[in-house]
Amino acid sequence: MKSNTSDGSSVGAGFLRRRSALADSPKRRMAPSAMSYAFVGPYLLFTIAFGLGPALYALYLGFTKRDGSGFAGFANFTHVMKDFRFVPAVEHVGFFVGIWLVALIILVTFFSLLVHSIGANRVRTSLRTIYYLPGALAGASSVMLWLFLLDPTASPANFLLRAMGMDSFNQVVVPSHMPVIFAIIAFWAGAGGWIVIMYGALNNISQEIMEAARIDGAGPLQLALRIQIPMIRKWITYMVIMSLAAGVQLFVEPQFLSQATQGSIPNDYSLNQLAYQYAFKQNDFHGASAISLLLLIVALSLSAIFVARGGLFDKE
Amino acid sequence: MVLALALTGCSSSTTTSGSASAAPAITADTGKPITVWVDSDRAAASDAYKAAFPNDPVTVETYDGGANGSGTFRTKIQLFDTSGSGWPDVVFSTQNNDAAWASQGSNGKQAYAAVLNSGLIPDATISGFAKGALDPCTVDGKVYCLRNDLAQDVVWYNKTLMDQFGYKVPTTWEEYQALGDKLATEHPGYIIGAQGDPWTPEIYMWSSKCQANGITGATAVTVKTDSTECKRAASLLDDLRANKTVPNVSVFSPEFVTNYTGKVLMMPGPAWYGGALFQNTASVNVPAGQMAIAAPLPWKGEDAVTGDVGGATWFISSHSANPGLAAKFAEFVTTADAYQVDKAPGYPAFSAAATKWLAKQAASNYYATDMSALTTAGGEIWSGWGSGISSQEAIWAKTMTPGITAGKNLVDLLPDWQKAISDQYQVDGYTVN
Numbered sequence: 001m002k003s004n005t006s007d008g009s010s011v012g013a014g015f016l017r018r019r020s021a022l023a024d025s026p027k028r029r030m031a032p033s034a035m036s037y038a039f040v041g042p043y044l045l046f047t048i049a050f051g052l053g054p055a056l057y058a059l060y061l062g063f064t065k066r067d068g069s070g071f072a073g074f075a076n077f078t079h080v081m082k083d084f085r086f087v088p089a090v091e092h093v094g095f096f097v098g099i100w101l102v103a104l105i106i107l108v109t110f111f112s113l114l115v116h117s118i119g120a121n122r123v124r125t126s127l128r129t130i131y132y133l134p135g136a137l138a139g140a141s142s143v144m145l146w147l148f149l150l151d152p153t154a155s156p157a158n159f160l161l162r163a164m165g166m167d168s169f170n171q172v173v174v175p176s177h178m179p180v181i182f183a184i185i186a187f188w189a190g191a192g193g194w195i196v197i198m199y200g201a202l203n204n205i206s207q208e209i210m211e212a213a214r215i216d217g218a219g220p221l222q223l224a225l226r227i228q229i230p231m232i233r234k235w236i237t238y239m240v241i242m243s244l245a246a247g248v249q250l251f252v253e254p255q256f257l258s259q260a261t262q263g264s265i266p267n268d269y270s271l272n273q274l275a276y277q278y279a280f281k282q283n284d285f286h287g288a289s290a291i292s293l294l295l296l297i298v299a300l301s302l303s304a305i306f307v308a309r310g311g312l313f314d315k316e
Numbered sequence: 317m318v319l320a321l322a323l324t325g326c327s328s329s330t331t332t333s334g335s336a337s338a339a340p341a342i343t344a345d346t347g348k349p350i351t352v353w354v355d356s357d358r359a360a361a362s363d364a365y366k367a368a369f370p371n372d373p374v375t376v377e378t379y380d381g382g383a384n385g386s387g388t389f390r391t392k393i394q395l396f397d398t399s400g401s402g403w404p405d406v407v408f409s410t411q412n413n414d415a416a417w418a419s420q421g422s423n424g425k426q427a428y429a430a431v432l433n434s435g436l437i438p439d440a441t442i443s444g445f446a447k448g449a450l451d452p453c454t455v456d457g458k459v460y461c462l463r464n465d466l467a468q469d470v471v472w473y474n475k476t477l478m479d480q481f482g483y484k485v486p487t488t489w490e491e492y493q494a495l496g497d498k499l500a501t502e503h504p505g506y507i508i509g510a511q512g513d514p515w516t517p518e519i520y521m522w523s524s525k526c527q528a529n530g531i532t533g534a535t536a537v538t539v540k541t542d543s544t545e546c547k548r549a550a551s552l553l554d555d556l557r558a559n560k561t562v563p564n565v566s567v568f569s570p571e572f573v574t575n576y577t578g579k580v581l582m583m584p585g586p587a588w589y590g591g592a593l594f595q596n597t598a599s600v601n602v603p604a605g606q607m608a609i610a611a612p613l614p615w616k617g618e619d620a621v622t623g624d625v626g627g628a629t630w631f632i633s634s635h636s637a638n639p640g641l642a643a644k645f646a647e648f649v650t651t652a653d654a655y656q657v658d659k660a661p662g663y664p665a666f667s668a669a670a671t672k673w674l675a676k677q678a679a680s681n682y683y684a685t686d687m688s689a690l691t692t693a694g695g696e697i698w699s700g701w702g703s704g705i706s707s708q709e710a711i712w713a714k715t716m717t718p719g720i721t722a723g724k725n726l727v728d729l730l731p732d733w734q735k736a737i738s739d740q741y742q743v744d745g746y747t748v749n
Contacts, residue, residue, distance in 0.1 A: 067423070153570045153571045168564075261713070262566060263714055264514075264721075281390065
């Protein structure tokens with residue numbers, strides 16, 4: 001799809017005028033059609049039922065006493081934060097999210113630029129499909145696959161594991177390796193989708209700008225650094241925010257590995273697992289709600305920073 | 317049918333007390349239907365019941381049995397507690413510490429487990445279980461579950477290999493350690509145990525009377541891991557891990573099967589190791605006539621005691637609309653020959669069934685010696701290690717296994733272990749001494 005429908009370009013002024021005329025048209029803005037309600041309706045309904053509703057319930061639980069005797073203030077929050085498992089869980093999730101996000105930003109951008117720069121259409125399409133394939137394996141099943149990959153006695157890549165001095169599964173899945181392993185699993189499963197999205201964003205950069213830059217003598221590196229990356233910055237920010245929200249909720253991977261390692265990856269490894277322990281092992285839904293609210297606050301404030309810095313909602 | 321209907325509701329279970337063999341049902345229970353939860357292995361138990369009483373309204377559902385610390389049983393019950401309905405009438409659990417929570421109502425809710433020894437299950441049945449078998453089910457003198465099988469630790473050994481190497485079966489833990497040292501130099505590659513499983517402390521620490529899990533009340537525990545008893549077992553494991561005769565490997569890992577098939581000289585471990593490891597084509601699969609069983613080892617100058625790795629349990633719901641039928645079912649699956657003798661893979665907790673089960677095993681001629689050691693061990697389980705709410709296996713796996721994997725010594729990790737146990741019990745609402 002070669003088009004010159006660029007968002008931030010200074011060329012195609014006529015188009016821009018047309019576009020802003022459309023956006024400013026009061027009719028368009030003020031009177032959404034019935035169809036738009038029909039599109040938004042189901043989303044809204046499910047968001048309220050499965051997103052907003054539970055979140056409000058968590059808010060209620062988080063600030064009420066365990067025995068149901070009224071307002072608890074911050075008691076539930078201080079209680080969970082004093083739990084000996086809380087700080088390790090924060091560290092685990094923090095390390096994992098840190099490693100994963102940095103890897104996502106650098107590698108996804110790199111691979112998208114790489115695929116985008118390949119001339120042959122067939123190679124490009126097949127590469128994109130290959131990147132995307134692991135994403136087709138949903139959370140739990142991809143962990144199952146990794147259980148084999150990480151076991152030196154069963155893995156097709158066991159020479160790599162052995163080269164790193166790991167001869168048994170127990171040696172591979174020690175707690176200090178886990179943030180990296182979870183980051184690799186998450187990257188492997190999710191990066192392909194983002195590469196496809198970034199590729200689309202790169203396609204959206206107008207050919208005129210690219211041509212102009214080339215005429216000015218920009219090589220591929222300068223093109224990438226000065227034109228392409230700045231122009232897909234919003235998409236990178238979007239990826240970081242979505243991944244951050246998913247990453248702090250780390251649950252399926254450690255939960256599975258915990259069972260597969262007979263518990264040497266603890267079942268309270270991540271914050272979400274700890275919340276799960278509170279709710280379903282200790283029968284303390286109030287403590288569990290407190291943890292999820294803390295997660296929400298952290299994810300929201302970090303997202304706010306990224307939104308502000310990444311200019312996600314800036315008007316062009 | 318009308319007559320039967322009139323009779324049910326009170327107690328249809330009393331007619332099938334004791335070690336009733338699988339006589340076909342004379343009167344079907346036509347009261348309210350019950351729901352039973354079993355794991356996939358125990359579907360054989362519910363199948364046996366259905367074969368014996370085809371007309372009873374019993375619905376069987378399969379779940380994971382709470383295995384590997386999944387905690388499904390407790391999780392689901394707490395959800396039913398919150399919603400106020402939906403409890404299954406009878407539940408099989410692979411864990412033996414569920415009575416710790418199921419006997420206690422939490423957040424003002426009624427406790428899930430029904431008390432069994434105040435009329436629901438006949439006293440004759442209760443007293444028919446092996447000595448100490450119902451200890452994990454008993455809280456403050458009340459029995460909350462029936463034991464499916466016993467998991468007492470014994471010493472498994474390969475008699476053929478022992479004879480070939482010219483070794484004698486050790487009679488104390490000190491001799492066991494010495495044998496390990498000797499084996500490491502004379503026949504490297506062979507093993508006399510494994511320490512990569514979460515139940516390692518329930519084999520080595522428990523039998524050394526290490527007070528890591530001293531349950532002293534419904535919510536009280538004494539933890540003391542700096543004793544001589546704990547240190548000697550830890551140092552034995554450290555020594556034998558270093559010389560690779562008791563490696564840090566799980567007996568259920570592919571690695572164990574690959575590296576140690578034909579190389580297991582000895583293996584202290586629970587009664588179910590026989591069927592799970594040695595007589596199992598998916599594991600080390602030792603040919604018939606080689607494996608033998610010795611009684612638990614004492615430390616020098618002490619009496620032999622042993623530990624216990626699991627030993628599943630059956631619970632009856634205190635919410636059941638038809639407790640009579642629920643009790644009948646629970647009694648059948650724990651005592652009747654049709655399951656415990658004919659089908660069950662593990663050593664039955666019910667004594668009469670155990671005797672017949674042993675006779676059946678002996679008749680198969682798989683083992684090189686008689687199996688009396690299992691009975692001996694059944695009576696030697698040290699009562700100083702309790703069945704508290706916190707999983708000792710989960711704590712060990714989380715604290716000690718990564719430590720020894722990273723090259724540390726168990727002796728040095730004992731304080732960490734102490735702290736981890738205390739922390740976990742406190743989080744679970746226990747008073748820790």
